[in-house]
Amino acid sequence: MQKHTVSLLVDNEPGVLSRVTGLFSGRGFxxxxxxxxxxxxxxxxxxxxxxxxxxxxxxxxxKQLNKLVNVVKVHDLTGTDYVEREMALIxxxxxxxxxxxxxRIVDIFxxxxxxxxxxxYTIEVTGTADKLEAILSLLKPMGIKEIARTGAIALGRERx
Amino acid sequence: MKTLTGAQIIMAVLKDExxxxxxxxxxxxxxxxxxELSRTDIQHILVRHEQGAAHAADGYARAKxxxxxxLVTSGPGATNTVSGLASAYMDSIxxxxxTGQVPTGLIGNDAFQEVDIVGITxxxxxxxxxxKRTEDLARVLKEAFHIARSGRPGPVLxxxxxxxxxxxxxxxxxxxxxxxxxxxxxEPNVKQLRKAVELIKESKRPVVFSGGGVILSGASRELTAFxxxxxxxxxxxxxxxxxxxxxxxxxxxxxxxxGTYRANMAIGACDxxxxxxxxxxxxxxxxxxxxxxNAKIIHVxxxxxxxxxxxxxxxxxVGDCKTSLKGLNSLLDDEKIKFTRKSRKSWLDKIEKWxxxxxxxxxxxxxxxxxxxxxxxxxxxxxxxxxxxxxxxxQMWAAQYYHFDRPNCFVTSGGLGCMGFGLxxxxxAQVACPNRTVVDVAGDGSxxxxxxxxxxxxxxxxxxxxxxxxxxxxxxxRQWQELFYGKRYVATDIELAPDFAKLAEAYGVLGLxxxxxxxxxxxxxxxxxxxxxxxxxxxxxxEEGVYPMVPAGKAITExxxx
Ligand SMILES: Cc1ncc(C[n+]2csc(CCOP(=O)(O)OP(=O)(O)O)c2C)c(N)n1
Numbered sequence: 001m002q003k004h005t006v007s008l009l010v011d012n013e014p015g016v017l018s019r020v021t022g023l024f025s026g027r028g029f030x031x032x033x034x035x036x037x038x039x040x041x042x043x044x045x046x047x048x049x050x051x052x053x054x055x056x057x058x059x060x061x062x063k064q065l066n067k068l069v070n071v072v073k074v075h076d077l078t079g080t081d082y083v084e085r086e087m088a089l090i091x092x093x094x095x096x097x098x099x100x101x102x103x104r105i106v107d108i109f110x111x112x113x114x115x116x117x118x119x120x121y122t123i124e125v126t127g128t129a130d131k132l133e134a135i136l137s138l139l140k141p142m143g144i145k146e147i148a149r150t151g152a153i154a155l156g157r158e159r160x
Numbered sequence: 161m162k163t164l165t166g167a168q169i170i171m172a173v174l175k176d177e178x179x180x181x182x183x184x185x186x187x188x189x190x191x192x193x194x195x196e197l198s199r200t201d202i203q204h205i206l207v208r209h210e211q212g213a214a215h216a217a218d219g220y221a222r223a224k225x226x227x228x229x230x231l232v233t234s235g236p237g238a239t240n241t242v243s244g245l246a247s248a249y250m251d252s253i254x255x256x257x258x259t260g261q262v263p264t265g266l267i268g269n270d271a272f273q274e275v276d277i278v279g280i281t282x283x284x285x286x287x288x289x290x291x292k293r294t295e296d297l298a299r300v301l302k303e304a305f306h307i308a309r310s311g312r313p314g315p316v317l318x319x320x321x322x323x324x325x326x327x328x329x330x331x332x333x334x335x336x337x338x339x340x341x342x343x344x345x346x347e348p349n350v351k352q353l354r355k356a357v358e359l360i361k362e363s364k365r366p367v368v369f370s371g372g373g374v375i376l377s378g379a380s381r382e383l384t385a386f387x388x389x390x391x392x393x394x395x396x397x398x399x400x401x402x403x404x405x406x407x408x409x410x411x412x413x414x415x416x417x418x419g420t421y422r423a424n425m426a427i428g429a430c431d432x433x434x435x436x437x438x439x440x441x442x443x444x445x446x447x448x449x450x451x452x453x454n455a456k457i458i459h460v461x462x463x464x465x466x467x468x469x470x471x472x473x474x475x476x477x478v479g480d481c482k483t484s485l486k487g488l489n490s491l492l493d494d495e496k497i498k499f500t501r502k503s504r505k506s507w508l509d510k511i512e513k514w515x516x517x518x519x520x521x522x523x524x525x526x527x528x529x530x531x532x533x534x535x536x537x538x539x540x541x542x543x544x545x546x547x548x549x550x551x552x553x554x555q556m557w558a559a560q561y562y563h564f565d566r567p568n569c570f571v572t573s574g575g576l577g578c579m580g581f582g583l584x585x586x587x588x589a590q591v592a593c594p595n596r597t598v599v600d601v602a603g604d605g606s607x608x609x610x611x612x613x614x615x616x617x618x619x620x621x622x623x624x625x626x627x628x629x630x631x632x633x634x635x636x637x638r639q640w641q642e643l644f645y646g647k648r649y650v651a652t653d654i655e656l657a658p659d660f661a662k663l664a665e666a667y668g669v670l671g672l673x674x675x676x677x678x679x680x681x682x683x684x685x686x687x688x689x690x691x692x693x694x695x696x697x698x699x700x701x702x703e704e705g706v707y708p709m710v711p712a713g714k715a716i717t718e719x720x721x722x
Pocket of ligand 1: 550551552553554555577578579580602603604605606607629631633634635636637
């Protein structure tokens with residue numbers, strides 16, 4: 001089983017997202033995360049999705065996605081040179097004894113505190129899934145109250 | 161440019177697409193469309209249940225080789241067609257479904273007879289649309305026909321809110337749509353064809369395996385020429401029957417769970433398997449690890465998702481079956497590659513031996529054998545009828561004992577296995593081919609699922625013939641219970657049934673019944689020769705089984721033979 005990051009260009013129309021997710025549920029494929037928004041062409045949206053599967057399954061997923069009438073382009077970024085980022089908002093409990101430690105972590109990971117209350121910090125962090133996992137594991141002992149993650153977005157790198 | 165109502169635009173596009181028949185059933189939100197339909201020369205066939213409309217459009221499409229169209233109302237009208245759409249989808253049949261919808265302003269309100277049919281049918285249509293503006297109607301309908309018939313065909317549903325069909329818009333005929341996101345691959349990659357030819361050259365024991373895709377792309381002639389050039393034996397999936405002549409000496413019979421002994425054994429022994437327009441479904445492959453264990457595999461299909469989905473393939477060829485076979489044939493021609501029957505002698509002898517030791521067989525007794533009925537039917541129709549089937553044993557016996565020489569003559573719900581398909585599909589096929597003999601080979605269980613369509617046949621004087629192989633059981637399920645569930649016939653005994661001959665008469669249809677072998681011929685003759693529709697009820701051996709049979713999960717060479 002391997003993680004595959006797949007980038008899709010689709011018609012920006014109602015129902016297209018459910019065609020894509022319906023394909024995954026109907027055929028028993030996994031979706032680890034999924035991100036959608038309009039591109040510079042308002043008629044086209046980009047979906048970035050992360051899925052798990054061996055090579056044969058990944059090949060089926062790519063082919064099946066290509067077969068959907070509203071899918072313009074499918075690109076399996078896995079194994080290619082690409083940039084991947086994810087953002088998370090982490091609301092962590094910030095008591096007198098741990099506030100300084102949290103700010104140190106924020107500094108090391110080059111993230112931002114975007115909301116402060118007497119008892120909590122909300123931290124915005126951007127990076128690869130690994131970076132997010134790393135900061136989460138450091139913050140966990142302080143007590144994470146809530147978390148919201150965007151799921152990965154990705155683009156292929158241009159040749160240098 | 162003319163200004164037309166939505167309903168008029170629908171008619172204009174149907175005419176433009178060459179539609180001559182719409183199968184339908186009315187309701188509140190589609191009255192406008194029916195009203196407009198009556199002002200055209202497109203014939204409307206009023207069915208008695210919307211499932212019948214969907215199967216009839218499907219049967220029409222298969223027999224005629226063009227797009228079938230049906231029109232039903234919103235809510236229950238639309239939901240009643242879901243089985244029909246799913247069946248057409250599984251078998252890649254081009255159908256355009258027009259469903260009424262509540263006015264756009266009411267969508268999402270749980271309005272009377274509102275149902276999200278686009279949501280419901282997303283996984284069982286090739287594509288579907290909800291039209292929100294009258295201005296979009298013409299484009300969407302053109303796209304619907306284009307998508308239904310091109311590439312790997314399939315059903316496309318267009319949901320039509322009442323205000324969209326009542327509203328007005330400018331209309332001018334549109335040319336064939338070009339869609340950025342939908343471009344099926346027709347032309348095979350020549351490099352792949354060359355690789356295929358190399359494998360063909362090396363092969364000593366090839367088998368050609370033909371499927372529904374060959375029929376859909378109209379490639380039977382090319383397939384036949386290809387097999388003859390190779391002197392290779394040919395087998396087919398249920399959907400592929402008729403793509404290669406069933407009376408040709410190279411014909412192996414059907415493959416798979418109820419395939420012939422020689423076809424299944426040939427797959428076990430071949431060194432090259434050439435699958436054309438097939439999808440290697442589980443009813444064909446049995447246990448996949450043991451399927452064609454000694455063979456390299458060439459797989460030609462227009463749908464890339466079919467390739468290496470179930471069976472790893474040596475040389476994939478993505479392309480239209482007809483174009484690809486033409487390409488292969490001309491490469492073989494160029495290289496002057498021709499295998500004679502003589503050069504294949506040891507392989508063909510081996511197959512002949514399998515055939516002579518284990519032919520399809522049944523024991524003739526003093527009760528009617530279902531296989532005998534099909535043999536008689538084959539003889540009396542000289543193999544020229546269009547045969548539709550229900551699902552179960554009747555379907556398998558029709559596939560085994562009626563030898564199809566031509567494509568588009570065997571109309572069966574293969575992928576979905578939808579009981580109730582045969583009679584409405586026969587009605588559709590009869591409308592498509594008024595001068596052909598159309599016979600629904602039925603079981604006594606399945607026929608009761610859409611028997612109301614006898615009224616449709618009677619109303620339009622469609623001379624469809626229903627041959628019921630009446631075993632008073634849900635026979636195929638009973639057979640599984642006999643073999644694998646200790647003969648516990650749970651929920652499969654349906655002895656308490658109507659007298660089908662009398663029921664037919666009640667519908668105004670000729671009803672006949674036979675209970676002894678010697679009555680089979682005369683009853684068939686009378687039914688087939690009568691000018692109108694007829695139901696022939698054959699009381700057959702109750703516990704007859706379909707053989708060979710590959711138990712689920714076994715290798716296809718591990719057959720039960722009786
Ligand atoms: C709509 C539907 N429901 C259930 C089944 C499961 N099934 C497959 S074959 C069969 C028995 C069919 O009985 P009958 O029509 O009498 O045909 P026979 O097998 O006896 O020829 C059943 C119930 C099905 N294929 N389709």
